Amino acid sequence: MGEKKLVDKTISPAEIMRALAAGDITFAQAQQMYNGVIPIGDYKGAAAALDIDKLVKQPLVWPEQLYVLGNLDGATEDTDLQTITVPAGALATAVVGETLTVPTGEVWYINAVVGTCLADATGTIVYNWRCSLFPDAAGNPLGGVYHTNWIATPLGPQFDEFSAIATLFAVGNKPMPLRLPAGATISGELMNAAGAAAATGVAGTLQLYGWRGKPLVD
Numbered sequence: 001m002g003e004k005k006l007v008d009k010t011i012s013p014a015e016i017m018r019a020l021a022a023g024d025i026t027f028a029q030a031q032q033m034y035n036g037v038i039p040i041g042d043y044k045g046a047a048a049a050l051d052i053d054k055l056v057k058q059p060l061v062w063p064e065q066l067y068v069l070g071n072l073d074g075a076t077e078d079t080d081l082q083t084i085t086v087p088a089g090a091l092a093t094a095v096v097g098e099t100l101t102v103p104t105g106e107v108w109y110i111n112a113v114v115g116t117c118l119a120d121a122t123g124t125i126v127y128n129w130r131c132s133l134f135p136d137a138a139g140n141p142l143g144g145v146y147h148t149n150w151i152a153t154p155l156g157p158q159f160d161e162f163s164a165i166a167t168l169f170a171v172g173n174k175p176m177p178l179r180l181p182a183g184a185t186i187s188g189e190l191m192n193a194a195g196a197a198a199a200t201g202v203a204g205t206l207q208l209y210g211w212r213g214k215p216l217v218d
Contacts, residue, residue, distance in 0.1 A: 060216035065109045067214035074207030081207050086125055088201040090192045097189040102180045109177040110210040116157040117204035123152035124194040125202050132185040142187045
């Protein structure tokens with residue numbers, strides 16, 4: 001006689017969830033069929049699993065920002081300050097960019113992104129910035145641009161602010177800090193918007209203001 005093979009007929013939590021969602025069994029039947037704890041709830045009359053990410057992890061984003069573990073004041077090159085140089089001879093619509101990256105093991109809360117190109121007195125060098133968290137329809141790995149229309153800054157810096165009162169200063173500002181987890185990037189970009197090549201080199205800056213929080217959420 002051949003050897004008999006054992007068949008595992010254990011009912012998994014996933015199978016029970018599917019049966020509950022389909023209405024094939026009741027909660028009481030599910031408890032009898034599965035020897036364990038099934039974290040489920042009733043959502044609009046249907047069985048649903050408790051989402052631990054939304055229930056436990058995501059709420060930790062709020063206490064993250066209560067820990068001020070370091071200052072970001074737009075003063076340290078390659079950390080919260082990045083110099084961007086448009087070289088002499090840059091062609092029209094040529095874009096030059098530089099990127100700042102949140103280090104591993106950190107979370108940043110940004111209350112202002114500031115861009116300048118004060119050396120361009122004519123306003124032909126325009127400014128924008130990207131964030132890796134913003135979706136980009138064209139698939140740019142640096143993320144989408146913040147401003148739909150590029151901005152000239154010959155008269156002073158462009159402030160994009162994120163705080164409780166920021167919308168009082170400009171309608172385009174946001175009422176809460178911009179959270180940047182480890183690995184997230186902000187990239188400042190300058191573009192020659194003139195119809196001809198740039199006659200001289202022009203330098204600008206990207207500055208981030210805010211603080212380092214305590215990472216509690218991956």
